[in-house]
Amino acid sequence: MAQATTTVTINPLLQQNIKTRKPASLWRDAWRRLFRNRGSVVGLIIVGFFFFVAIFAPVLAPHNPQEMFPGKSYEGPVWETGNSQFILGTDSIGRDVLSRVIYGARTSLAVGFIPLGVILLIGMTIGMVAGYFGGRTDNLLMRLTDIVYAFPDILFFIIMITALRDTWIGQLLNGMVLLFVALALVTWVTVARLMRGQVLAVKERDYVEAARSIGSSNGRIMLRHILPNSLAPIIVAAAFIVPASILAEAILGYLGIGIRPTTDPNAWFPTSWGTLLLDGRVALQSQVWLLIAPAVCIATIMLAFTFIGDGLRDALDPMMKGRM
């Protein structure tokens, strides 16, 4: 938008050049602004690093996270013991802390990103329908929102997981499925509400009116006109939903109701940072790194997402730049 004013006096030689350049769309602009923001680039690099660690965990981890080394419990880190077998030491039953922390990244990223897809799909669909058609759907949605907002999120997760932990759904994938369901159940409402507000604003615009006047169907108007124009705040919200989910998992783990402990050496999600924090809290006096390492990881990833979220907000909504 800001770049469009340079074509007033044009060197004919340059003209061709300019014509072949793609017009700077809103999204392109946003990308550029995002990558110019130092904070968000750092954030993206950190998250990218954690993704790398999570995906290549089996290669990167020096030991299997479930492997117990008898007689080696509460080994100190390498700079205290000089034993480079366990870089960050071992836990109460002789498992390698570093390997467990590396595998914890998997759990955290899975908890952050997998439910997000469901949340966005459900939230955006319902928000769109409610905002576009109004009426009873809209009313029902708003009442539902009132109820979900009355629950402090984390308490809702806690009671749901406490209640359903021992049922069959709580056993799937060491309890990850239940965690996803609980997160999705609470969070979709936020997205739906945001989407509804956006749709209400966008559907009054002239281009929607124009589309309707040439006989576009409701579905086409919703998908081609309203959806792309309501996306920006949803993307920003998504950047805050991911760390909120990661944090929720960490809190639940720390309270001892996170993912279920497993002994399966091939488990995809053998442990999580929250669970490690709990182990570390218990072993505070004997093995500090069991507590510090996952705490540092959580703090880093949360910070990274905060920077990305801020950067996204500035990039997608230049009017809001410098605010909040």
Next chain:
Amino acid sequence: MTGYLIRRILWMIPTLFVVIFITFVIMHATPGGPWDVSPDSRTSDPRVQEALNRAYGLDKPLFFNPEAAQKAQAAGKNPLEVAQAYFDGQFGNYFANLAKGDLGPSYRFRGRRVQDVIAEAPSGKPFYQSRFGTTVFLGVLAMLIALVIGFPLGLIAGLKQNTLVDNGSLLIATIGYGIPSFVLGIFFIFVFAVWLKWINVLEFDYWERWQAWALPALTLAIPTGAYIARLTRSSVIEVMRQDYIRTAHAKGLPERLVIFRHIVRNSMIPVVTFIGPALAGLVTGSFIIESQFSVNGIGRLFVESINRRDYTMILALTIIYAVLVAFANLAVDIVYGFLDPRIKVGGGKA
């Protein structure tokens, strides 16, 4: 405005009813009962369990009791009594007691009512030293710290926009806001308890050692304070662009007066509206901090109740939290209407 308020308050009743209903259903969907000594196994004698169930009314059906209704009908009772018998289930009884302010018996603190455990101070102590009072005190203390740290930081950053001071404050605020408070708590415990050995995070009475409050309150306050700093900064920047600030400068008002009389006052609006939900967030969000630092408040009680499966306690605390949040949200709307007359809260569907 009044009509809107009344409507909002009336809406809270069905909302809270549904919250209670959902919590109740979830808590009763739990496999294993309140009498299990260990969460994983039933170890108490079945006859003892039966007696306990009868004593606490847990032998009744969850919602409706058609059997009792039929019995009442056969006995020739009037329709009201029949209806009463029909709703003589666990939920109906819980709800009826709730309406009378009775949150039911605690399953773990044997012989005590839930509301007494929550709101009664230990014997011989003043009333504010109850668990609820402790949590509220911690929340208010954290709120004050957050304001004292956050507002000046945001103000200075906003006034010196795009300088080193601004960037530095913004970075500090973003870090403080990004790191969750319970992770901060872990770092604090590590630094002060393990490393410096200044404190021992063991059981003691916070009301007898006032210095002890500092650490949990600070831990709780930092993210909120950082958020307030960011909020203030953006608000100050917005206010400084306004015409009345230019006017104030133009008429030669000293900088100090411009700042204190015009900028500070106007940039406080979003901060003031944030206090309500922030306080609710601090009070409801402190449970993990309370367990970390062994503060004897309702948050810690909540965590302990989960592990001990004290259903009535969990139910009651969820309700208390939901009520707090509902009132905080209401307070925002009201305060907003007062502070900024341009915002019409009554109009349209909110």
